[in-house]
Amino acid sequence: MGKRINIAELEPAAYKALAGLESYLATTAINKTLKELIKIRASQVNGCAFCINMHTIDARKQGETEQRIYLLNAWREVDGLYTDEERAVLALTEEMTLIANGGVSEETYRNAKSFFDDNLLAQIMVAIITINGWNRMCVATHIQPAS
Template identity: 60%
Template sequence: MQKRVNINSADPNALKAMMGLETYLSHISISKTLKELIKIRASQINRCAYCIDMHTKDALKNGETNQRIFLLNAWKEATEIFTHEERAVLAITEEMTLIRQKGLTDETYKNALQFFSENQIAEIIMAVITINAWNRIAISGLFQPGQAFA
């Protein structure tokens, strides 16, 4: 496998900016469970093996179940497994990750307002944006599951 740029060593300020987003996300009001579902689902869509590996492990450490992780790719059909709130977050995650298809639709946004404040929806949007950025960093750098980031 060809070696690619390591953003951490090539441009530490870029990594510092990304870590600023992570610091922000560590203080938001949405639960760790929702944050990990966002990270895993966006990473599945983007086919980022590095991030899927990392965030499924993090989710398990946080108390997530194997069953829910296994079914996350089919959350729309697993209606008894994911709560209405989780389903609203997963819909936002998918529409934003696949933004070129139709963007964040009014229907999805209005549904989320049933469960979350506008501030929380802003937090969810920022969580989706951040994991999509990390996915692009890992994929463009050919990061492999279990590999150290540095």
């Protein structure tokens, strides 16, 4: 892979704006486990090596188990490892990440809504939107994980 532009250096105000969403998310009621599951799963779907690496490290630091991290891309196939609430968020994450495949289904939306009030659901959606922004920046510019 050839070297590509560095958006943070070339357009620091744009980078700062995206980082501002992260600052906002730090103030929300989304628990840390859900935040990391969102970040890892969206990054897996988007094929963002940099973000997968970063967020699996962060998840481990917060006490996430290796098993749950390893099986996250097959969460639908595993019974009892993820809570119903986590499964609702993972489904929402996938559908929002793959938005061009038909959007967010009513079933997925209603299921998520059954676990979260409107404000928390909005916060979760912003978390999904934010990681997708980071993923797209990192994948498009070939940002590599630290070795």
